[in-house]
Amino acid sequence: MSTTTATASPPATINATPPRQRGYWGNVGYRLRYDPVTLLFGTVLLLIILCAIFAPLIAPFDPYQESIIRRLKPPGYRGHILGTDELGRDVLSRILFGGRITLTMGILPVMVATLIGGGLGVLAGFAGGLINALIMRVMDVFYAFPSVLLAVAISGAMGGGAVNGMIALTLVFIPPLCRVAETATTQVRNLDFVDAAKATGAPLRLVLWHHVLGNILGPVLIYASSLVSVSIILASGLSFLGLGVTPPEPDWGLMLNALRQAIYISPLVAAMPGIAILITSISMNMVSDGLRSAMDVRS
Amino acid sequence: MDTSTTLAPIDARDRGGPRQPLLIVRNLRKHFPIRSGVLGRVSAHVRAVDGVSFTVMKGETLGIVGESGCGKSTVARLLMRLLKPDGGEHIFDGEAVGEAGGISVAEMRRQVQMVFQDSASSLNPRMPVQGSVAFGPIAFGTPRDRALAQARQLLAKVGLDPVLYGGRYPHELSGGQKQRVNVARALALDPRMVILDEAVSALDKSIEAQVLNLLQALRRELQLTYVFISHDLSVVRWISDRVMVMYLGEVVEIGPSNAIYETPKHPYTRALLASRPALDPDNRRLEAPVSGDPPSPINPPSGCRFHTRCPFAEPVCSARAPALGEGDVMAHLAACHMQDAASGHSKAVREIRH
Numbered sequence: 001m002s003t004t005t006a007t008a009s010p011p012a013t014i015n016a017t018p019p020r021q022r023g024y025w026g027n028v029g030y031r032l033r034y035d036p037v038t039l040l041f042g043t044v045l046l047l048i049i050l051c052a053i054f055a056p057l058i059a060p061f062d063p064y065q066e067s068i069i070r071r072l073k074p075p076g077y078r079g080h081i082l083g084t085d086e087l088g089r090d091v092l093s094r095i096l097f098g099g100r101i102t103l104t105m106g107i108l109p110v111m112v113a114t115l116i117g118g119g120l121g122v123l124a125g126f127a128g129g130l131i132n133a134l135i136m137r138v139m140d141v142f143y144a145f146p147s148v149l150l151a152v153a154i155s156g157a158m159g160g161g162a163v164n165g166m167i168a169l170t171l172v173f174i175p176p177l178c179r180v181a182e183t184a185t186t187q188v189r190n191l192d193f194v195d196a197a198k199a200t201g202a203p204l205r206l207v208l209w210h211h212v213l214g215n216i217l218g219p220v221l222i223y224a225s226s227l228v229s230v231s232i233i234l235a236s237g238l239s240f241l242g243l244g245v246t247p248p249e250p251d252w253g254l255m256l257n258a259l260r261q262a263i264y265i266s267p268l269v270a271a272m273p274g275i276a277i278l279i280t281s282i283s284m285n286m287v288s289d290g291l292r293s294a295m296d297v298r299s
Numbered sequence: 300m301d302t303s304t305t306l307a308p309i310d311a312r313d314r315g316g317p318r319q320p321l322l323i324v325r326n327l328r329k330h331f332p333i334r335s336g337v338l339g340r341v342s343a344h345v346r347a348v349d350g351v352s353f354t355v356m357k358g359e360t361l362g363i364v365g366e367s368g369c370g371k372s373t374v375a376r377l378l379m380r381l382l383k384p385d386g387g388e389h390i391f392d393g394e395a396v397g398e399a400g401g402i403s404v405a406e407m408r409r410q411v412q413m414v415f416q417d418s419a420s421s422l423n424p425r426m427p428v429q430g431s432v433a434f435g436p437i438a439f440g441t442p443r444d445r446a447l448a449q450a451r452q453l454l455a456k457v458g459l460d461p462v463l464y465g466g467r468y469p470h471e472l473s474g475g476q477k478q479r480v481n482v483a484r485a486l487a488l489d490p491r492m493v494i495l496d497e498a499v500s501a502l503d504k505s506i507e508a509q510v511l512n513l514l515q516a517l518r519r520e521l522q523l524t525y526v527f528i529s530h531d532l533s534v535v536r537w538i539s540d541r542v543m544v545m546y547l548g549e550v551v552e553i554g555p556s557n558a559i560y561e562t563p564k565h566p567y568t569r570a571l572l573a574s575r576p577a578l579d580p581d582n583r584r585l586e587a588p589v590s591g592d593p594p595s596p597i598n599p600p601s602g603c604r605f606h607t608r609c610p611f612a613e614p615v616c617s618a619r620a621p622a623l624g625e626g627d628v629m630a631h632l633a634a635c636h637m638q639d640a641a642s643g644h645s646k647a648v649r650e651i652r653h
Contacts, residue, residue, distance in 0.1 A: 024425070192421035193431070196481075199379050200488060201408030202438030210434060214425040 031294040038290025045283040048276075052099030061090035063097040063250050072266040083269040085255065086262050091269055095276050098250035101162060103280070105235035105244070105251075106228045109166050113173035114224045120174070121181025122216065126189055126208060136182060139175040147172050151234050155243040165244035169231055180223045184216035218292045225288030229281025252277050310522075312410060312491065313357075315393040320628065321492055321524050322355040322378070327387035329373055333597065346596045347373040349548040350387075354628055355492070360518070360525040362539030362556065364532060364571070366593055370548040371528045372416075375496040378526065379413050380404045392491075409439070412485035416497035418477035422469040428480045429454065429465035435488045453483040457513060475506035482513065492524040500529060511538060532575055536560050541629070544568045547596055547604045550623055554631030564633035567605045603636065615643045 032038060051058065060079060067088030075083040082091040124135040142150065155168035188194065189212065197207045236253010238244030245251040247258075255273040263270040328351075330344035348370045355361045363371050376382045378389070380397065388395065391410070395401030415421035422431050432450035437443055451461035457479040459465075469477055478498065485493050495514070499507040511534065518525060529535050535542060535556075542559045544552040544567065552565040563569045573588040589608050594600050600607050606616035615636055623634040636642035 192415040192417055193423045195376075195379075195381050196413070196415060196421050196484065197423075197434060199381060199408055199413050200435030200438060201405040202435060206434075206438045210426070211423050215423070 028291075028294045032290065035290050035294065038287055038294070041283040041286035041290070044279065045287055048099060048280055048283070049103065051096050052103055055093075055096040055100060059090075059093035059096045061093045063089060063093040064248055065089060072262055072269065074266060075268055082272050083266065085259055085269065091255075091272050094250040094255060095252065095273060098252045098255060098273070099276070101245055101249060102232055102235070102252040102277075105162065105166055105169065106232035106280070109169035110173055110224050110227045110231050112170045113177050113227075114220065116170070117174035117177030118181040118220050121178040121183075121220075122185050122208070122212065124178070125182040125185025126212065128186075128189075132182070135178070139178050142171075142175040143179075147230075148234065148237060151238060152241060152243065155238055160243045160246060162245050162249075165235060165238045168238070168243075169234055172234070173227055173231070176227070177220065177224060181216060181220050184219045185212060188212050188215045218295060221295075222288055222292050225284050228284045229277065232277055232281065310491065313392070317357055319357070319393050320354040321357045321392055322526075323388070323390040324354070324378070325352045325388040325390075327351045327374070327377060327389065328385045329370075329377055329382060330385050343597050346548050346599060348377060348384075349596075349599070351545070351548070351550055352387075352623070353543055353550065353553060355524060355526060356628055357491075358522060358524055359540040360527055360538055362535035362542040363526065363528045363545060364530065364535050364542060365545035366571075367530065368593065368596070369545040370596075371530075371545055372496055373548075374545075375413065375494050375526070375528055378494055379408065379411065409488050410490055411492045411494065412488060412490040413494040413496060414478070414481050414485050414498040416500055418474050418481055418501060419469065421481055422477055422484075424469055427466045427468060428472065428477075429461065431469075432480065432484045432487050435484070439488070450483070450487065453486055454480070456486070456517075457483045458509075459483075473506075475502050475510060478502060478506075478510055479513070482510070482517070486517065486521070489521075490523070492526070494526045494528070496528045497530070498527075499534060500531060507534070514538070532560075532572065544571065547593055547599050549604060550634065551605065552631075552633040552635075553623070554633075555629055558631040562631075564631065564638055565605075565635045566609050566611055566637075568633070570608075603634070611637060611644075611646055613644055 060081070065088075067084070070077070070080070070084050070088040072086055073080060073084045073088075075081060077083060080090050080092070082095065085091055085094065120135050120139075124132040145153070151165075151168045151172045154171055155165050158164040158167065194207065194211050197211045198204075232253060235244050236251065236256060239246070239251055239254040240257045245254055247254060252273045256270075256277070259266075259270040259273065327348055328346075329348040330346050332341040333343045333345060334340065335342045351370070351374060353361065363374065365371050373382065377384050390396070391402060391407050396407045397404045422428065426434075429447055429450040432453055433441075433443070433446040436446040436449060441449070451465050454461040454465055459476060459479055464472065464476065464480075469480075472480065478501075481498070498514075499510050502510060514525070515538065517523060525538070527535060527538050539556045541554065542556050543550055544559070544565065546567050552559065552563065552568045554564075559568065560572065563572055567589070570588040573584065577583045591608065594604070594607055600617065602615075602617040602619050603609070603612075603621050606612040609616065613636075619636075619642075621634045621636045621639060621642065624632050624639075626632055636644040637646050638648060640648050
């Protein structure tokens with residue numbers, strides 16, 4: 001037997017500065033500060049959002065002002081930095097204004113679906129048994145339809161308009177998010193530390209909050225952020241069918257569809273809304289990836 | 300130790316007095332259903348724990364030994380009510396657990412804590428270890444600051460510098476340090492009883508000795524009662540006052556530690572003891588004392604469950620199940636027909652002994 005009779009006297013205190021007394025979110029912030037890639041894309045995302053908010057102040061032209069003689073002009077033509085569209089409207093102004101609707105339709109449905117779907121998934125994963133079967137089988141029914149078809153069907157049934165479009169998108173995103181949350185919860189639920197927390201006699205909601213949620217946030221967050229770009233594209237699809245945003249409202253998806261016909265005449269202009277969607281979704285994915293690794297205490 | 304002169308401080312939670320066993324378990328059963336087919340019908344049961352009875356006195360350490368799959372860990376989880384028993388009585392300090400007129404499961408859990416085998420997976424990877432230790436008290440309404448201060452004191456008690464280790468995450472600690480944190484967490488609610496489920500089995504030998512010494516010191520200091528579950532016979536002998544031997548979900552022998560190790564009565568216990576590696580290199584056993592795996596607990600053998608591997612098996616062994624019998628707490632009992640003069644086994648003891 002070892003001679004160290006461990007208990008009673010604490011080991012001699014080493015006069016080192018106590019490492020890390022920042023708390024969980026403090027640590028996340030600390031790690032983010034040393035992640036230039038995430039910081040860069042975070043700045044881009046912030047700029048895009050600020051541009052959308054302050055569009056009336058920075059847009060060089062009225063996004064609705066049409067002009068027959070200035071149709072489909074290339075970038076740089078008479079102050080139109082990104083050129084003009086098929087009705088002679090300034091593309092830059094329309095992208096700036098379009099960001100308001102597009103970002104809302106991209107982010108809001110995913111956020112609501114994360115709350116509802118994630119909550120249902122955690123419930124299903126933690127409760128197991130009959131409740132799990134009930135929730136997951138209902139989700140499977142939604143899975144049976146392609147997401148585009150489902151979004152079209154739901155918003156078609158409820159009628160057009162941006163709000164109904166967002167509700168349709170929310171319903172489309174609930175099943176996959178629920179599935180991801182359920183899988184993650186089922187994995188965490190059977191680990192000993194959850195049993196140990198239950199064995200303290202603590203109420204179940206505290207066990208869930210402190211020991212389960214933190215451990216499933218990563219996968220759910222990553223998946224949700226990848227859905228934002230899908231949401232933007234789906235929203236534009238709905239608009240194209242006349243179910244979401246209706247012309248002449250500026251919307252990136254709608255613009256992409258309209259300019260599609262001009263792709264041989266003015267390819268550079270036609271690509272602009274697509275580039276806006278691309279930059280936004282890449283930034284979104286990079287930021288959430290950085291956030292996930294910053295939230296991983298093991299990194 | 301002379302108990303008449305050293306008056307133990309009276310624990311306000313002590314209801315039955317020193318002679319009331321802290322834990323009484325009678326006929327505890329847990330049968331896991333096996334579902335098969337598309338409809339998920341129950342086709343069979345795994346009889347993980349099948350009629351286990353024992354008592355644990357206040358302040359003693361009961362060791363539970365047995366092969367893998369004999370139901371040791373299931374017993375631990377049943378005692379903690381992490382699993383719901385299918386039958387049997389579970390009495391904590393004179394009060395039935397989870398029954399009307401008894402104490403609630405939550406109340407019992409405040410007084411009984413558990414240390415798990417896997418030191419890594421039993422700590423939340425996203426929580427600093429002092430947070431894990433403080434979780435129980437915070438859940439029961441201790442202000443956060445005070446609970447964290449207490450957690451740091453407990454970390455010091457188990458030999459971890461709280462300044463250095465309190466804010467660390469589990470992956471930043473070694474296996475032995477993690478298991479110390481687990482011990483500290485188990486102590487955070489000031490329990491009367493701690494269930495140690497293979498608590499030192501995954502540690503290397505020098506760390507194992509440290510943790511065992513720590514457990515012994517804590518037991519004396521905090522007047523704890525231990526249920527110590529392990530497959531390591533030497534460790535169980537060293538720490539336990541009494542030992543219970545399990546085989547295929549049943550108790551085959553129970554008695555004071557010395558009696559079990561010096562004069563084992565059940566052939567299975569003898570085989571188990573003989574299977575320890577010999578310390579004398581000139582006198583090594585070349586054949587395993589028990590061969591093969593234990594039979595499946597889905598369809599356990601009839602009669603005595605050990606008869607398929609027992610060198611003394613006779614027709615009576617497969618026909619009737621031997622009873623463990625009853626006796627006082629310190630009695631040395633074995634569930635074997637050879638211990639029962641009336642069983643009809645040719646090697647049975649001749650006289651009725653008392």
